[in-house]
Amino acid sequence: MIKIKKYKIQIFADGANIKDFKELKKNSLISGFTTNPSLMKSAGIKNYQEFARSVLRIIKKKPVSFEIFADDTKNIEIQAKKISQWAENVFVKIPIINTKSVSNSKLIGKLNKEGVKLNITAVFTLKQTSDLLKEIGKKTELILSVFAGRIADTGIDAETEIKKHIKLCKNYKNVKILWASVREPFNLIQAERSKTHIITIPPNILKKFKLLNKNLNKYSQETVQTFYDDAKKSGYKL
Numbered sequence: 001m002i003k004i005k006k007y008k009i010q011i012f013a014d015g016a017n018i019k020d021f022k023e024l025k026k027n028s029l030i031s032g033f034t035t036n037p038s039l040m041k042s043a044g045i046k047n048y049q050e051f052a053r054s055v056l057r058i059i060k061k062k063p064v065s066f067e068i069f070a071d072d073t074k075n076i077e078i079q080a081k082k083i084s085q086w087a088e089n090v091f092v093k094i095p096i097i098n099t100k101s102v103s104n105s106k107l108i109g110k111l112n113k114e115g116v117k118l119n120i121t122a123v124f125t126l127k128q129t130s131d132l133l134k135e136i137g138k139k140t141e142l143i144l145s146v147f148a149g150r151i152a153d154t155g156i157d158a159e160t161e162i163k164k165h166i167k168l169c170k171n172y173k174n175v176k177i178l179w180a181s182v183r184e185p186f187n188l189i190q191a192e193r194s195k196t197h198i199i200t201i202p203p204n205i206l207k208k209f210k211l212l213n214k215n216l217n218k219y220s221q222e223t224v225q226t227f228y229d230d231a232k233k234s235g236y237k238l
Helices: 018-025 037-042 048-058 073-084 105-113 126-133 148-153 158-168 186-193 203-211 216-234
Strands: 010-014 030-034 064-067 090-095 118-123 142-146 175-179 198-201
Touching (some): 010 018, 018 030, 030 198, 037 048, 048 064, 073 105, 090 105, 105 118, 105 126, 118 126, 142 158, 148 158, 148 186, 158 175, 175 186, 186 198
Parallel strands (some): 010 030, 010 198, 030 064, 064 090, 090 118, 118 142, 142 175, 175 198
């Protein structure tokens, strides 16, 4: 029997719907929150700062990650410092590279050593992690978001891969590895098994957690019932 409460991994909620933030704030399983410009766009968010302020009025203690959207070093730094001042519980999300595949590691290192709490996003390769570790200090908190779901999309075993990132970071007590790009509830089991520190999960996947431990015979019957009911409602004839 799987009991989520017994897991050591921290569970963050990933999204951009204010209603979800309000509901999930009450959920004792949720330790923090993440969002990004793509999720905000999909949710119809027009004003970044107004949205962020609304979120921070709801989530006052648990960590919340907000992402920069600049692509050049100068403006990434400006945006990162501005976002970091919104609240004590804010982590600034910065992509590991820019749109031209140029590493942001040196700037990340500078901000980290200045005490800015960061969430480094879109991490895919071990070299990206290795290069980053050469730049950062060992004091200020830093989250490293490895896009395990997208890595798995390419046919690579994400669980094995993320273990390698964890091993690289073993001497950095201030660094936590986050399993990002979640596809299904089983990813939680994989993340816990690999001793990943954090996993961020969108609300639509969180809702599927009620299926964990579901009797497969019953699930099979319910599935067939759905097929039957839909066919009947459609009025299909042969």
